Amino acid sequence: MDARTTVPPAVNEPVRGYAPGSPERASLVRRLEELVAAGPVELTAAIGPERRLGGGEAFEVTMPSDHHHVLGRARHSDQTDARDAVRAATAAAPAWARTSLDERAAIFLRAAELLAGPWRDTLNAATMLGQGKTVQQAEIDSACELVDFLRFNVAFAERIHAEQPVSSPGVWNRVDYRPLDGFVYAVTPFNFTAIAGNLPTAPALMGNTVIWKPSPTQQLAASFTMELLTAAGLPDGVITMLPGDGLAVSEVVLAEPSLAGLHFTGSVPTFQHLWRTIGENIAGYASYPRVVGETGGKDFVVVHPSADVDVARTALVRGAFEYSGQKCSAASRAFVARSVWQRIRDDLLTQTEELTVGDVRDLSNFTSAVIDQRAFTRLDEALRRAHADPAVDVLAGGTTDDSTGWYVRPTVVQSDDPTQEVFTTEYFGPLLAVHVYDDGDFEQVLHTVDTGTPYGLTGAVIAEDRDAVRIASERLRHTAGNFYVNDKPTGAVVGQQPFGGSRASGTNDKAGSMWNLIRWVSPRVVKETLVPPTTVEYPHMAPETADAVDPGEAE
Ligand SMILES: NC(=O)c1ccc[n+]([C@@H]2O[C@H](COP(=O)([O-])OP(=O)(O)OC[C@H]3O[C@@H](n4cnc5c(N)ncnc54)[C@H](O)[C@@H]3O)[C@@H](O)[C@H]2O)c1
Numbered sequence: 001m002d003a004r005t006t007v008p009p010a011v012n013e014p015v016r017g018y019a020p021g022s023p024e025r026a027s028l029v030r031r032l033e034e035l036v037a038a039g040p041v042e043l044t045a046a047i048g049p050e051r052r053l054g055g056g057e058a059f060e061v062t063m064p065s066d067h068h069h070v071l072g073r074a075r076h077s078d079q080t081d082a083r084d085a086v087r088a089a090t091a092a093a094p095a096w097a098r099t100s101l102d103e104r105a106a107i108f109l110r111a112a113e114l115l116a117g118p119w120r121d122t123l124n125a126a127t128m129l130g131q132g133k134t135v136q137q138a139e140i141d142s143a144c145e146l147v148d149f150l151r152f153n154v155a156f157a158e159r160i161h162a163e164q165p166v167s168s169p170g171v172w173n174r175v176d177y178r179p180l181d182g183f184v185y186a187v188t189p190f191n192f193t194a195i196a197g198n199l200p201t202a203p204a205l206m207g208n209t210v211i212w213k214p215s216p217t218q219q220l221a222a223s224f225t226m227e228l229l230t231a232a233g234l235p236d237g238v239i240t241m242l243p244g245d246g247l248a249v250s251e252v253v254l255a256e257p258s259l260a261g262l263h264f265t266g267s268v269p270t271f272q273h274l275w276r277t278i279g280e281n282i283a284g285y286a287s288y289p290r291v292v293g294e295t296g297g298k299d300f301v302v303v304h305p306s307a308d309v310d311v312a313r314t315a316l317v318r319g320a321f322e323y324s325g326q327k328c329s330a331a332s333r334a335f336v337a338r339s340v341w342q343r344i345r346d347d348l349l350t351q352t353e354e355l356t357v358g359d360v361r362d363l364s365n366f367t368s369a370v371i372d373q374r375a376f377t378r379l380d381e382a383l384r385r386a387h388a389d390p391a392v393d394v395l396a397g398g399t400t401d402d403s404t405g406w407y408v409r410p411t412v413v414q415s416d417d418p419t420q421e422v423f424t425t426e427y428f429g430p431l432l433a434v435h436v437y438d439d440g441d442f443e444q445v446l447h448t449v450d451t452g453t454p455y456g457l458t459g460a461v462i463a464e465d466r467d468a469v470r471i472a473s474e475r476l477r478h479t480a481g482n483f484y485v486n487d488k489p490t491g492a493v494v495g496q497q498p499f500g501g502s503r504a505s506g507t508n509d510k511a512g513s514m515w516n517l518i519r520w521v522s523p524r525v526v527k528e529t530l531v532p533p534t535t536v537e538y539p540h541m542a543p544e545t546a547d548a549v550d551p552g553e554a555e
Pocket residue numbers: 187188189190191192195213214215216244245246247249250265266267268270271273294295296297327328329426428457499500501505506
């Protein structure tokens with residue numbers, strides 16, 4: 001059993017500004033130049049101590065903002081790689097499970113400090129180049145959020161271990177927070193280096209070994225994350241990383257009797273496919289795998305007639321267009337009271353048209369390209385349909401350009417029909433759909449917001465009127481797992497706004513909280529009786545004595 005630990009209090013990593021002339025900007029620009037010059041680098045699988053290319057087809061990691069530039073080359077992992085990964089995870093498991101929480105925590109706390117310091121530029125630069133993030137978006141993700149996950153999870157793990165039962169006199173009860181009885185499969189999305197780092201490290205911190213399958217388009221930053229963890233002292237085999245699309249890997253891993261958990265973030269169809277496969281294989285597992293999955297959203301902003309117009313405009317522009325709308329939390333449907341719309345429409349559209357979109361190495365840009373050709377095509381087709389539909393007005397943006405990078409202009413569309421696909425489909429791009437409602441219809445529009453999509457991830461209400469905030473909060477209680485009042489619906493901070501949604505948006509196990517970590521342990525209760533009984537009889541079995549007279553016969 002683990003010793004009780006006292007870990008350093010977790011604090012959020014401060015976000016650096018990268019203003020012109022600042023030392024952090026100069027240092028980051030140097031690292032960007034180095035990584036561009038170094039490419040294409042070989043991006044290998046990490047299986048136990050071995051670093052090797054996978055056995056499947058080759059693929060390239062390119063820059064979304066300049067797709068001719070190849071940053072790295074890798075190969076999809078095949079079934080042999082997957083079987084070797086299972087062997088490595090299984091071999092590393094007993095020693096890692098015996099390692100105390102203190103020892104495990106020290107490794108992840110070290111990784112946090114390395115990332116906050118000497119590794120910061122590397123992870124930020126890799127995330128900017130590989131995933132098309134501006135410096136601000138990379139800084140809040142690959143530096144601050146990942147540092148926060150690593151620090152806060154250690155503090156949450158300590159709280160879980162401290163949660164112990166009472167003991168009656170002569171007995172000592174305790175809970176042994178065992179890792180799961182098998183390995184965890186972590187499958188991660190392209191859009192957040194922090195999520196990609198958290199999904200394997202959270203179960204590993206709780207004593208599990210993990211097979212991690214990052215997104216191919218996030219592979220550059222994923223490879224650096226793996227190097228960082230190794231530099232922090234993570235033993236070989238605790239986290240095994242398999243690059244590629246994961247198709248062959250899942251065929252092996254999801255059929256393994258020792259699969260003990262799936263830690264997933266990505267789209268609804270992928271999650272449902274993985275869960276369905278686990279369901280089909282259920283009789284073959286040694287234990288019931290824990291399934292944790294955070295998925296997509298169609299996140300809303302409701303603007304009440306009492307809203308401050310500048311607050312509303314800022315929440316809409318930042319919420320919809322930062323990282324080109326490629327956050328699961330991005331505002332993609334707005335319901336705006338007519339009186340407010342009349343006042344913000346022109347400013348909102350002008351500001352949207354003025355957003356600078358370009359190469360991430362130009363630090364003055366507001367946003368950059370979308371991740372890859374698949375995303376570009378999906379958005380290009382959605383914009384074509386919007387242009388062609390008489391029920392939809394394209395008010396700003398609406399254009400695309402793939403000549404250099406996968407560029408999609410921030411776009412605002414308006415429609416009177418809240419069932420139109422622009423209000424229901426997760427495009428995962430810079431497309432904000434606006435529905436204007438009559439000021440008196442606030443409560444009706446809340447019903448539309450609640451029932452208009454199958455998702456339940458994030459949302460915001462913008463209102464000065466306290467009653468409006470209360471009513472929206474009540475009516476939309478199940479419409480968002482992360483609900484914002486007078487703010488954009490993005491940008492959750494670890495330890496402050498634990499993140500996740502329900503309905504089709506996921507299992508809502510709240511990444512960056514102890515509720516997530518609890519899924520990666522299988523508690524064992526130990527009762528130790530300090531002076532055990534040595535006789536079978538209980539007092540009520542003793543023979544009656546002469547003194548024990550029936551009270552009814554006493555007179
Ligand atoms: N709720 C959240 O916290 C959250 C956070 C980030 C992203 N997302 C969602 O993720 C989606 C965008 O990310 P994406 O495009 O990377 O999602 P995706 O579903 O396309 O891919 C996610 C991961 O699954 C892998 N994958 C796909 N099929 C697989 C299989 N059969 N076996 C193993 N792995 C497989 C991909 O390679 C990738 O690593 C959006 O829907 C977004 O809303 C949700």
